[in-house]
Structure formats: structure tokens, C-alpha cells
Amino acid sequence: MADITPPAYRSIPIIPKLIPGAMEGKGPFVATDKINEALGFPGHLVDDWHDKAIAKMGDLLTRFRSLKVYMDACVHCGACSDKCHYFIGTQDPKNMPVARQDLLRSVYRRYFTLPGKLFPKLVGARDLTREVLDEWHNYFHQCSECRRCSVFCPYGIDTAEVTMAAREILQSIGYGQKYSLEILGKVHKIGNNLGLPAPALKDTLEGLEEDVKEDTGIDVLFPMDVKGAEVLLITPSADFFAEPHIDSLIGYAKVFHATGTSWTLSSMSSEAGNFGMFIGNYDQLRQAALRIRQAALELGVKRIVVGECGHAWRVAYSFWNTLTGVGDGADANDRFAQMLQKQLDHRYKQPAHICEFTWDMIEDERIELDKSANDNLIVTFHDSCNVARGSRMGDYPGGQFDIPRNIIRAVANNYVDMDPSTTHERTFCCGGGGGVLTDDLINVRVKGALPRMEVLQQVTDMQKVNFMACICAICKTQFTKVMPIYGFDRRMVGGVHQLVSNAIVLGKNK
Numbered sequence: 001m002a003d004i005t006p007p008a009y010r011s012i013p014i015i016p017k018l019i020p021g022a023m024e025g026k027g028p029f030v031a032t033d034k035i036n037e038a039l040g041f042p043g044h045l046v047d048d049w050h051d052k053a054i055a056k057m058g059d060l061l062t063r064f065r066s067l068k069v070y071m072d073a074c075v076h077c078g079a080c081s082d083k084c085h086y087f088i089g090t091q092d093p094k095n096m097p098v099a100r101q102d103l104l105r106s107v108y109r110r111y112f113t114l115p116g117k118l119f120p121k122l123v124g125a126r127d128l129t130r131e132v133l134d135e136w137h138n139y140f141h142q143c144s145e146c147r148r149c150s151v152f153c154p155y156g157i158d159t160a161e162v163t164m165a166a167r168e169i170l171q172s173i174g175y176g177q178k179y180s181l182e183i184l185g186k187v188h189k190i191g192n193n194l195g196l197p198a199p200a201l202k203d204t205l206e207g208l209e210e211d212v213k214e215d216t217g218i219d220v221l222f223p224m225d226v227k228g229a230e231v232l233l234i235t236p237s238a239d240f241f242a243e244p245h246i247d248s249l250i251g252y253a254k255v256f257h258a259t260g261t262s263w264t265l266s267s268m269s270s271e272a273g274n275f276g277m278f279i280g281n282y283d284q285l286r287q288a289a290l291r292i293r294q295a296a297l298e299l300g301v302k303r304i305v306v307g308e309c310g311h312a313w314r315v316a317y318s319f320w321n322t323l324t325g326v327g328d329g330a331d332a333n334d335r336f337a338q339m340l341q342k343q344l345d346h347r348y349k350q351p352a353h354i355c356e357f358t359w360d361m362i363e364d365e366r367i368e369l370d371k372s373a374n375d376n377l378i379v380t381f382h383d384s385c386n387v388a389r390g391s392r393m394g395d396y397p398g399g400q401f402d403i404p405r406n407i408i409r410a411v412a413n414n415y416v417d418m419d420p421s422t423t424h425e426r427t428f429c430c431g432g433g434g435g436v437l438t439d440d441l442i443n444v445r446v447k448g449a450l451p452r453m454e455v456l457q458q459v460t461d462m463q464k465v466n467f468m469a470c471i472c473a474i475c476k477t478q479f480t481k482v483m484p485i486y487g488f489d490r491r492m493v494g495g496v497h498q499l500v501s502n503a504i505v506l507g508k509n510k
Contacts, residue, residue: 004442004443004446004485006446006447006449006450006453006482006485006486007089007447007450009450009453009454009457010454013451013454014082015081015082016082016087016088016091017091018091018092018093019090019091019092020092020093020094021092022090022091022092023086023090023092023094023095023138023139023142023443023444024092024138025138026138026142026441026443026444027137027138027139027141027142027441028137028141028177028178028179028435028438028440028441029177029178029179029438029440030137030175030176030177030178031176031177031178031181031182032178035176035178035181035182035185036171036174036176036181038185038188038189039181039184039185039188039284041171041172041174041176041181042172042173042174043174044174045173045174045175046173046174049133049173049174049175050128052172052173053128053133053169053170053172053173054107054111054128056168056169056172056173057104057107057108057111057112057165057169058111058112060165060168060169061108061112064161064165066158066161067161067162067165070101070157070158070161070162071104071105071108071109071112073155073157074098074101074102074105074155074157075155076098077154078098079152079153079154080096080097080098080149080150080152080153080157080159081096081097081098081099082096083097083148083149083151083152084096084097084143084148084149085144085146085148085428085429085431085448085449085450085451085452086142086143086144086431086444086447086448088450088451089431089446089447089448089449089450089451090142090444090447090448094135094139095139095142095143097143097149097159100139100140100142100143100159100162100163101157101159101162102124103132103135103136103139103140103166104136104140104162104165104166105162106124106125106126107125107126107127107128107132109123109124109125109126110125110126110127110128111128113125133170133175136166136169136170137170137175137177140163140166140167140170141167141177141435141436141441142436142441142444142448143159143160143163143434143436144385144429144431144432144433144434144435144436144448145159145160145163145164145277145278145433145434146160146385146386146389146429146433146434147159147160147385147389147390148385148389148426148427148428148429150389151389151425151426160434161280163280163434164277164278164279164280165280166280167278167279167280167435168279168280168281171279171281176279177279177435178438178440179435179437179438179440179441180275180278180279180435181279183273183275184275184276184279184284184288187271187273187274187275187288187291188287188288191266191267191268191269191270191271191291192237192270192271193236193237193238193271193273193275194237194238194240194241196237196240196241196270198224198267198268201224201240201265201267201270202224202267204240204241205222205223205224205240205265206222208222208246208249208250208253209221209222211250212250212253212254216506218257218506218507220250220253220254220257220506221253221257222249222253222265223263223264223265224264224265224266224267225264225265225266225267225299226262226263226264226299227298227299227300228262228299228300228301229262229263229264229299229301230261230262230263230301230302230303231256231261231262231263231264231301231302231303231304231305231357232263232264232265232266232292232295232296232299232301232303232304232305233252233256233263233264233265233305233307233354234266234269234271234272234292234295234304234305234306234307234312234316234351235249235252235265235270235272235306235307235308235309235354236271236272236273236307236308236309236312236473237270237271237273238473238476238477239307239308239473240270242477243480244476244480244491244493244494244495244498245308245473245476245477245495247494247495247497247498247501248307248308248494248495248496248497248498248501249307249497250497250498250501251495251496251497251498251499251500251501251504252307252354252497254500254501254504254506255354255357255358255361255367255497255500255504257506258361258366258367258368258504258505258506258507259361259366259367263305264299264301266292266295266298266299268291268294268295269291269292269294269295271288271291272306272307272309272312272313272316272473273309273311273312273473273474274288274289274311274312274315274319275288275435276288276289276315277311277314277315277319278311278434278435279435282323285315285319285323286323286324289315289319289320289323289324290323290324292304292320292324292326293324293325293326293336293337293340296326296340296343296344297336297339297340297343300343301343301344302343302344302345302348303344303345303348303350303351303352304316304326304344304350304351304352305351305352305353305354305357306351306352306353306354307354308354308355308470308471308472308473308476308495308496308497309471309472309473309474310384310385310386310387310433310471310472310473310474310475311386311390311433311434311472311474312473313353313386313387313391313471314386314387314390314391316351316353316391317351317353317390317391317392318390318391320351324337324340325337325338325340325341326340326344326350326351353393353403353471354497355393355403355404355407355471355496356393356394356403358407358497358500359394359403359406359407362406362407362410367504368504368505368507369410369411369500369503369504369505370503370504370505371410371411371412371413371503372413373411373502373503374411374412374413374414374499374502374503375412375413375414377412377414377466377467377499378414378415378416378463378464378465378466378467379408379412379414379415379416379465379467379468379469379499380415380416380417380418380456380459380465380467380468380469381404381405381408381415381417381418381423381468381469381470381496382418382427382430382452382468382469382470382475382479383400383401383423383424383427384427384430384470384471384472384474384475385427385428385429385430385433386433386472387400387471387472388400388401388424388425388427389425389427398424401423401424401425404469404471404496405417407496407499407500408469408496408499411499411500411502411503411504412499412503416459416463416465418455418456418458418459419455419458422451422452422455428451428452428455429448429452430448430449430452430470430472430474430475430478430479431444431445431446431447431448431449431450431452431478431482432445432448432449432474432475432477432478432481432482433472433474433475433478436448437474437477437478442481445478445481445482446482446485449478449479449482449483449486453482453483453486453488456468456488457486460488466492467492467493467494467499468492468493468494469493469494469495469496469498469499470493470494470495470496471495471496475493476493476494476495479493480493
């Protein structure tokens with residue numbers, strides 16, 4: 001990897017000096033014909049891309065009324081201008097949320113509004129040219145769809161939906177992003193983002209059983225494809241092999257073991273992440289989600305629990321019900337959704353987050369914890385954006401903020417929060433979400449991490465924080481990559497269930 005110099009910390013967090021064109025040409029690799037065609041997209045940029053792009057935009061405007069509202073509602077008030085981590089870090093004005101939206105909005109005005117057709121220059125309307133198309137590919141892949149800007153927008157414009165629409169248009173004409181589309185192809189073919197086949201996954205889980213046995217003396221199982229188990233765990237595939245993710249997987253297993261909960265993983269559906277959301281394609285989103293429904297039906301489980309992955313939980317919480325029938329209110333005409341509804345145990349939330357499961361067990365005193373096991377750590381918590389702004393936990397508003405923190409306080413004696421203007425619903429994205437977590441965008445990722453690194457530095461200096469807990473696989477991967485560039489130890493980041501794993505007291509198997 002080329003040497004990357006991080007942006008300097010700001011002494012006062014103000015709007016940075018503008019550097020027009022700073023991130024021009026810094027976009028991602030274009031998907032190859034093989035990657036595109038595997039998903040049903042054109043293999044390369046089609047000859048009649050202009051007409052097909054405009055037609056696709058018209059289709060999206062018709063299907064999603066919200067998108068048309070977002071195209072028309074913006075008054076350029078500037079409330080969002082300094083809220084994006086990528087703008088703060090790159091200083092490129094086209095990374096202001098309003099300016100990035102206008103890359104699409106200006107073309108919308110030209111082809112879908114009367115003033116834009118008659119007087120384009122007067123209303124900021126632009127023809128769709130190849131230069132504009134390249135601009136879309138470049139800057140709409142410098143957005144993590146984190147929706148922080150939407151929190152501050154007086155009209156509630158969802159920038160993530162605008163980004164998703166732009167990416168959907170690009171894919172439809174054969175100009176998609178290599179990283180996200182390649183990952184989706186692996187999910188459809190094998191069942192996880194990493195392309196891990198079942199034998200490799202089985203071998204990994206057996207190795208984990210041996211490691212935990214050696215460490216604890218207890219036979220903690222990591223079962224796979226067990227029919228009739230109570231819980232199907234759907235977790236990010238990074239949990240199977242990468243540090244620090246794997247420590248959280250061990251934590252989940254210990255919780256299930258300590259509470260006597262039968263559980264299983266699925267070899268054919270071993271991925272919680274769903275990049276269909278990132279690319280804005282609901283057909284791809286549903287296709288990936290249906291693998292989970294298939295696994296649940298084939299294994300006959302009663303509960304579905306989602307591991308530590310931010311966007312996976314947003315997809316599960318916000319999309320699974322309408323896409324697959326997991327949850328309540330399944331389509332009466334969807335036979336498999338109805339079958340799943342009858343199979344699942346509706347005394348419990350369907351689906352549930354692993355933090356909800358663990359917190360319930362802690363409240364019911366079904367887990368014994370030794371908080372002193374984490375006394376070497378002073379812990380803070382990073383609210384992952386898709387959990388904070390796109391989903392919920394528990395039975396009340398704000399549960400997604402309280403429950404992870406409650407768990408941390410239950411397993412550790414030393415906890416502090418970061419600056420409240422950068423946590424909860426105002427949290428800054430890690431800088432790697434939304435399909436940005438690829439080395440061809442490392443420059444964008446490092447600069448996008450700046451606001452979170454600034455605040456982490458504050459609590460490190462003032463309160464001696466030496467561990468930042470997360471509940472998102474992308475956050476963990478992003479931070480372990482960029483934190484050393486900012487002078488932090490990569491081992492300073494880990495999962496909430498890594499802390500649970502340290503503190504949980506296991507009894508001998510009966």
C-alpha cells in the first residue's frame with residue numbers, strides 16, 4: 001500500500017478550507033465484464049448509455065416517490081455542508097452532501113423538469129455527458145451512505161437514497177464499482193462476502209473449538225448446519241477468521257454456551273452483510289436476503305440472531321420483513337414467508353441483534369460475569385452509523401444506543417463516552433462503509449476517518465482510553481487499517497462481545 005499521510009487534526013472543528021478538485025479521479029475501480037455479467041448487468045459501458053441512464057433515472061423517480069421529493073426539496077441552505085466526514089477530510093467541495101446530490105439533481109432538472117428543459121442555465125440544469133457520468137462514478141463512491149447529513153437537514157433529505165439511485169443508474173449501463181459487485185457475486189455463488197466454501201468454514205470453526213478449549217478448558221461448540229437448533233446466527237464473514245472480529249464470534253459462542261442455548265451457523269448462508277443496499281439494487285438486496293430465509297427453513301430454527309455488523313443489522317431490521325417475510329406481516333401470497341412465520345417463535349423479536357440477546361441474558365441473570373477481567377481497559381464506544389441512524393434495538397426509541405453501552409458497563413469497570421456531538425444519532429461514520437472499504441479507495445478512507453480520530457484522540461489524551469468497542473464488521477476492519485496511520489495501535493479497536501468473552505465465567509459442561 002502506498003504511503004498515506006492523514007489530514008492534520010483541527011484545533012477547532014470548523015468548515016475546512018475548500019480545495020476544489022482535491023478528490024477528482026480518486027474513485028474506485030470499474031467492475032469487469034465477468035463481475036457485471038454474473039449479476040445480470042451489462043459487461044461494459046453500453047453504447048447507448050445516455051438514453052438508458054436517463055430512462056433508468058425516470059424509472060427510479062417513478063418507483064420511489066421519496067427520490068423525486070429529494071430532487072425537488074433541497075433549498076441549498078448549507079445545513080449539511082460540514083456534516084460529512086469525507087468533506088471534512090478531503091476538503092473537496094463536491095463531497096459536501098448538497099453538492100454531491102447536485103451532481104444527480106442537475107441532470108434530473110435538465111430532463112425531468114420544465115424549467116430545466118426550457119432554461120437549463122437559469123436553474124442549474126446540465127446535460128448528461130461522459131464527463132458528468134465519470135463525475136458520478138467518482139464522487140458517488142466517496143459516500144458511505146451513513147446519513148449523518150440527513151440528521152441535520154431541515155427537510156429530511158436522505159443523501160444515502162440519492163447515492164443509491166446514482167449507483168443503480170451506473171450499474172444499469174455497465175459502469176458499476178468492482179468491489180461491491182464482486183462481493184455480491186461471491187454471496188450469490190457461495191454464501192458469504194469472502195468466498196469461503198463450506199469445508200474451509202467447517203475447518204475454521206473446528207479450530208476455534210480447539211482454541212477455546214485450550215484457553216478455558218471448556219468445550220464451547222461452534223456448530224454448523226445443525227437441524228432443529230433454536231437459534232440461527234447470521235454474522236459477518238469477517239468473524240470467521242480476521243482479528244479482532246473473531247474474538248466477538250468467540251464471545252457469541254460463550255454466551256450461547258453459558259445460557260444453554262442451542263444454536264447453529266449455516267454453511268450456505270454464512271453472511272450477514274448485504275451489499276445490495278450499498279449499490280441501491282433491491283433485486284440484489286432481496287436475492288442475498290433470501291439465502292437467509294432458505295437456511296432458516298431448511299434448519300428448522302425458532303429464532304434468527306444477527307451478529308455485530310452495522311449495515312447487516314439495518315438490512316435485517318428495516319428490509320428483511322418486506323423482502324423475505326422475516327418478522328411480522330409477511331406477504332400472504334408468499335408461501336415460503338408464511339412457512340417461516342409459522343416456524344419462528346414469536347415470543348421473541350424476529351430478527352434479534354446479538355446485543356439484544358446478550359443483554360436479555362444479563363438482565364435475566366443467566367450469565368455470570370467478572371468485570372475485573374477487563375480492568376486493563378478503559379473503554380469507549382463507537383456508534384456505528386447504520387445502527388444509530390437506520391435501525392433500533394429493544395422496545396423503545398434509543399435502545400440501539402443504550403443496549404450496547406449497558407453490556408459494556410456490565411462487563412467492564414472503566415467506561416467513558418466520546419464527545420456527545422459525535423455519538424448516538426450524530427455519530428461520525430468510520431469512513432469505510434457503503435462500499436468504500438476497498439484498497440483502491442484507501443485515500444478516501446483515511447481522510448474520511450479524520451473526525452472520528454480527532455474525538456478518539458481527545459478521550460485518549462484526557463481520559464486514557466485504550467479500547468474502542470464497535471458492533472460493526474466494517475468499522476472494525478476500517479479502524480484496524482487506518483488507526484495506525486493516525487498513530488494508534490490497531491489492537492485498540494474490537495467488538496462489544498470481545499469484552500463479553502473476556503468477562504464471562506463458564507461452568508463445566510454437564
